[in-house]
Amino acid sequence: MPRFAANLSMLYPEHGLRERFAAAAADGFEAVEILFPYELSPAEFGDLLKRHGLRLVLFNAPPGDWAAGERGLACLAEREAEFKAGMTQALSYAAALACPRIHVMAGLLAADDDAEAARQRYIANLRWAAALAARLGVQLCIEPINGRDMPGYFLQRQEQARELIQAVGAPNLRLQMDLYHCQISQGDVSTQLRLNFESGLLAHVQIAGVPARQEPDQGELRAEHLLALLDELGYAGHVGCEYRPRGATSGGLAWLRPWQPIKT
Secondary structure, three states: OOEEEEEOOOOOOOOOHHHHHHHHHHOOOOEEEEOOOOOOOHHHHHHHHHHOOOEEEEEEOOOOOHHHOOOEOOOOOOOHHHHHHHHHHHHHHHHHHOOOEEEOOEOEOOOOOOHHHHHHHHHHHHHHHHHHHHOOOOEEEEOOOOOOOOOOEOOOOHHHHHHHHHHHOOOOEEEEEEHHHHHHHOOOHHHHHHHHHHOOOEEEEEEOOEOOOOOOOOEOOOHHHHHHHHHHHOOOOEEEEOOOOOOOOHHHHHHOHHHOOOOO
């Protein structure tokens, strides 16, 4: 049965960040993910995890200036020093919080940017970061993100991610597959999910409804089919609940209950 992680950046918006840990635990989650943990110190973040019996399974490396619209640095020209400093910070958090994986965002390209030069920078930066992460036993992930939500994002398709991982050649670089992004970018989600799993590259899955990125109980994706497929494949990782609730988060979790083990 799939294991689920509450995304603390998107779920429980009715609470402040610190209160979201308790809310997730009360709803039966045993794991969480977050976009960026850096608002809290590692010590405070770790205390909140321990207090509420939660594990952190994924977060993002610093993406550059998020408020100014930046969405990662790994493929950008003349940002290598900032990328390396951000990865060093991210790995310090991963070590302190016993988090097994970090998502490394690629960045945005303008229409007139040299895509092949960006690809080569991306590969070089990922090789450097993966070697550093391997010393700590941390896995890095890359994730295709759809161009509707994030116009200009360098990595948008599943086959592109698989090719990049093979080109980097690092055993601790793996694929983060967001089913929502896949449906918008290219569709054929079940086939892509199977290909990613059978390639041995799939490390983390995320889910949301399409087209509105709300609970995965409406719209174009059948959550029950995709979760059953993960079971059929033998996927042992987590499924991140990375969506914007239609209302109060807890009240919208009916879709999850059939898949959530009953605690005794």
